[in-house]
Amino acid sequence: MTPELAARLIDAIGAFLLFTMIHILAASQLYRAIYVVAAQSVFIALAGAVLGAATDNLDLWIIAIVTLLVKAILLPWLLFGVVRRIRIHREIVSVIPITVTLAIAGVIVVVAFHLSSSLGSVTQAITGNALPVGISLTLMGVLVMMSRRTALVQMIGLFASENGIFFTAMAVSQGMPLIIEIGVILDVILGALVMGVLVLRVRSSIDSDIADLDRLRG
Amino acid sequence: MPETTPWALALGQMALLVALGPLVTGLIQKLKARLQCRSGAGLLQPYSDLAKLFRKGSVRADTATSLFGAVPVLVLAATLSAAALVPVVYVAPQGSDGAVVPLGDAILLLGWLALGRFLTAAGALDAGGAFGGMGASREMTVATLVEPVLIVVAFSVAVAAGTTDLAGIVAHHTQGRHIFGAPDLLALFAMLVLLLAETGRIPVDNPDTHLELTMLHEGMLLEHSGPGLGCLVLAHHTKQIVVIALVQALFLPPMASSLSPRALAVAFLGFAGLTVVLALFLALIEASYAKLRFFRLPQFLGIGFVSAFLAAALRLL
Amino acid sequence: MRPDTGSSLMFAAYAVGAAAPIAAGWSTGVTRLLGHLGLLTGAVMGVWVAVLSLTQPDAPVVASGPALFPFAALSVSLDGLGAYFLLVISLVAVAAALFGPAYLRAHPTRSAAVEVAGINVFVASMALVVFAHDALTFLLAWEGMTLASYALVVAEGGEGNARAGLVYIAMAHAGTALLMGVFLLLVGRAESFDFYLIRQTAATLSDGERTLLFFLVLGGLAAKAGVVPLHVWLPLAHPAAPSHVSALMSGVMLKVAIYGVLRFGFDLLAPREGPLPPSWGWTVLILGATSSVLGVLYALQQHDLKRLLAFHSVENVGIILMGAGIALLLCRRGGACEVVAAVGLAAALLHTLNHAAFKGLLFLCAGSIQVATHLLNLEDLGGLGRRMPWTAWLFLLGAVAISALPPLNGFVSEWMTFQALVLGGAALKGAEGLAAIIAASALALTGGLAAACFVKAFGVTFLGRPRSSHAAEAVEVPLSMRAGMLLLAAVCVAVGVLPGPVLSLVDAPVRCLIGGPGLGALVTVRGPLVLSALGTDGGVTAVSTTAAAALFGALAVGVLAFVAWPRAAGRRLAPTWTCGMAPDSRFDYSATAFAKPLRFIFAALYQPKRTVERDTGVNPYVVRRLRWEGDVVDIAETQLYRRLLDGVMHVASAVRRRSTGSIHGYIGYVIGTLLLTLLAFGRA
Secondary structure: OOHHHHHHHHHHHHHHHHHHHHHHHHOOEHHHHHHHHHHHHHHHHHHHHHHHHHHOOHHHHHHHHHHHHHHHHHHHHHHHHHHHHHOOOOEOOEOOOHHHHHHHHHHHHHHHHHHHHHOHHHOOHHHOOHHHHHHHHHHHHHHHHHHEOEHHHHHHHHHHHHHHHHHHHHHHHOOOOHHHHHHHHHHHHHHHHHHHHHHHHOOOOOOOEHHHHHHHOO | OOOHHHHHHHHHHHHHHHHHHHHHHHHHHHHHHHHOOOOOOOOOHHHHHHHHHHHOOEEEEOOOOHHHHHHHHHHHHHHHHHHOOOOOOEOOOOEOOEOOOOOOOHHHHHHHHHHHHHHHHHHHOOOOOHHHHHHHHHHHHHHHHHHHHHHHHHHHHHHHHOOOOHHHHHHHHHOOOOOOOHHHHHHHHHHHHHHHHHOOOOOOOOOOOOOOOOOOHHHHHOOOOHHHHHHHHHHHHHHHHHHHHHHHHHHOOOOEOOOOHHHHHHHHHHHHHHHHHHHHHHHHHHHHOOOOOHHHHHHHHHHHHHHHHHHHHHHHO | OOHHHHHHHHHHHHHHHHHHHHHOOOOHHHHHHHHHHHHHHHHHHHHHHHHHHHHOOOOOEEEEOOOOOOOOOOEEEEOHHHHHHHHHHHHHHHHHHHHHHHHHHHOOOOOHHHHHHHHHHHHHHHHHHHHEOEHHHHHHHHHHHHHHHHHHHOOOOOHHHHHHHHHHHHHHHHHHHHHHHHHHHHHHHHOOOEHHHHHHHHOOOOHHHHHHHHHHHHHHHHHHHOOOOOOOOHHHHHHHOOHHHHHHHHHHHHHHHHHHHHHHHHHHOOOOOOOOOHHHHHHHHHHHHHHHHHHHHHHHOOOEHHHHHHHHHHHHHHHHHHHHHHHHHHOOOOOHHHHHHHHHHHHHHHHHHHHHHHHHHHHHHHHHHHHHHOOOEHHHOOOHHHHOHHHHHHHHHHHHHHOOOOOOHHHHHHHHHHHHHHHHHHHHOHHHHHHHHHHHHHHHHHHHHHHHHHHHHHHHHHOOOOOOHHHHOOOOOOHHHHHHHHHHHHHHHHHHHOHHHHHHHHHHHHHHHHOOOOHHHOOOOOOOOOEEEEOOOOOEEEEOHHHHHHHHHHHHHHHHHHHHOOOOOOEEEEOOOOOOOOOOHHHOOOHHHHHHHHHHHOHHHHOOEEEEEEEEOOOOOOEEEEEEEEEOOOHHHHHHHHHHHHHHHHHHHHHHHHOOOOHHHHHHHHHHHHHHHHHHHOOO
């Protein structure tokens, strides 16, 4: 695989990632958000595979396969199980209106691309415009966490942020060292398990509203 | 005859689109039926429907003005004028001053489609009653939300090609000067969202219903009958294929490089193939999703707008 | 006849028209006729002078007036920009003069003298503003314009009109004060009132001073032009005036303010060489985009026809400012940017003419409806299409034109604005280019909203069943009124189908303001039937609205022949299906209902309030009476003006509490102020 072909493929995958991120931000149903974040993880795995093929780096292939297994298959399956078990409302409630969220997302992308021109020396030519896409994906994942009420959707935002971090790392240094990547994925699995336990145990409320945590003030 | 060839090309491609429009609708209906495990009507059913409508007499409301009879004529003329602007299989070589026959660019095409919508909505209010008013009100609202997205998509492609002329954009693509990158992908996604809105299909509108709360486009056609209704239905088929051809022209134009029959046949096969793919996409969406509640449409179209905005941002930044 | 003789005749005709009440004081009919005859003659002379000046620029009109004041002489001169605006003014004035007499006979105001003198002084002052070549003439004419229009706004009497007049004159004078301040600063620096010397002095100002002066003058002119948030007087004043005067105010007076913006931005305050400060262009562009979107959003929720049209004027002024803004941004930057600036400026100027034509037409149609039914609320009209066919078709033409739909004139200027924005975006690149593309999407949103609003206005007024007895008994208006409307409709169609010859008229003002090769080498390079826009990297977009309109016409004729062919099954009439009940006007969709989806979607901007009262009898499921009341708030009025007014009233009442009421105290204040003034200024 030639570097130019790899750059173009990663550019195209970046477009798919942005499109899936918009769907997560504008999703009004939980099932759709979970499907879309699984699809996003598939694209991340694909990007890792492409870069691994272009640079003959075995670590990237391993990360791609692990991402595919864990974030595209295992964790969404876990989340579906939680959703089915608790029978919560399928509707996603947000703190700010969806149109405002989409507007903020647009601003995030513009700022990320504007900044990346000054950070240009850090990226590698082989990864195209992966750096601004990665930064915007991370920030948009945090935006999802900020603007949604239920813990499940905030988990989805965390998954998307992690995808963004992986993409950014890929842009800057051909992926982080294998140990760190495995560590991050383990953290994500841990977070999902804790969230699952929390949601399943707190059955008194229809949906575990993180906003209610502010009653724990002193 | 170098002066008349471009006119003949434009009118010929217009006639091709008009002739194939009902076939595309028939194909979408057939695919949808198959996906829903029924056999469905034949592929040529829309042609039979049109022939029947053109033979019938017409019934007009007693409160209707002369506008009511003029609306189908003007709407069909506007849609046909739009069809003449989209390159289908061949683009004449551009002169240094732009197209040889400057019939119009992407903005004029959107203008003609908007004129058709305006007149249909005005005519819908003519017979009185609530069906027409409701359909017209909702259709104009959806049009308001769709137009900015269309403009941003068209302009993000035009900025790369240096012109808003569709023939120029197609030439830019086919002469290999254009690299299909992330901005084009995002613009294509936005255009696919718009395809659903402009062709009036689920999840924006249900083309098979006649309940007043679920009709957008059908509500405006309700009071027309006979040849007038036939003209409006033909205009709807033509608008659908024009938008499909527009998607192809903006992103993946299958153009012939010369006027030889072999090149034209190959280009036509390419056009037909892409049309079948888009028809399959429309049928899949129609069969898999339910119609969105009307006040959820701004969020749905908001996805399209943000995609188009990102396409423009990636193009310019 | 030479242009300067023509202009003298024009002003003389206006003077005769204004003096008509004195000449024919005994009869309102003769006064009206004579006054409007003077107006008509003056306006026709004006059109003639303007066209002559635009096509033969080497026959200029320059004259010095009498030295009425020891410090200043009045002087007039007509350059390309002035001639173009004179054309716009005079064109609508011709239509208003034709329309006026019959309208005023059916719908008279309190005094025919005011009607006639007022309108003549109004049009003459507007013409004098574009002729002015020194600050004093400009300010005198500006003030004359404001006072004459105020007299016409309050002419019909009544409390609502009085309040409208008060708000109008307060805001107009606030704007004039800013304008006067800027002029005085410049005159003080230049030590002369003459524009030529002011221009020389302004070329030596520092960038900061220049920008400060420009923003001050923009503030003053924006109040007159009706730019958001200084637009609150527009929807009050324009409906209050008689319809032909509203047509002049909306179609022409706002354009005189635009003339001021262009004159100051490109001519008087511009540096001698080098590009204009970018903050000017961005401010004007953003103001334009905001005005256009907010104007049309508020227009959608109005049910008084004239108020609806007044808000649309706010929208169209925004569109003109968008074209002017991109021209301010890109002019004098060399190469491709010059071309885009010329296209943008041409788009703004062409939209000035187009808006005057179709807005004038729509206001005159509203006047016809007023004469026929004495009603203007959409919810009381309906079914007028069958009783007033001429007005109906002319209103439809105006509606298609204002919605920027092909093949009429609104589409041509909007096409050029779109080209300027997209080519400007490509030329600017980066985040600024993205901002230009977003402005283009705002323009597209405006077009969609305007189309929705006019489907509502046309459909509810002219189609369906009449909702009141007045509407059921309407009669078509007399021929003279129709003549005025037909003239403007003809202009709409002509500019739409044959824009080339009209663009040759726009050539002179564009060359006057930004120099360069002129439109002949840019937009009409392929001849008068094709509009071209040259891109930055050699791409060319060419559109021929003539060819497109010809194709549309041919197809329409063909389809009509096919549809109208007699068929065996025949045609018949039948009542509309209304679920088995007798068809009634209550089944027709109302204007409020039509606008509801947009009211819901844009609720954040409208903050609509609604109250519903149900009157049920003994049985709570049977509703005897239902009352729905809804309100939409103008966001500028509540957030800005209420607070400002409250603050001013607070300060005023605080001051009032301090006033002693005794004469000794007031004399003491006078002595104190005199002492302070002597101390401060006596030292020089």
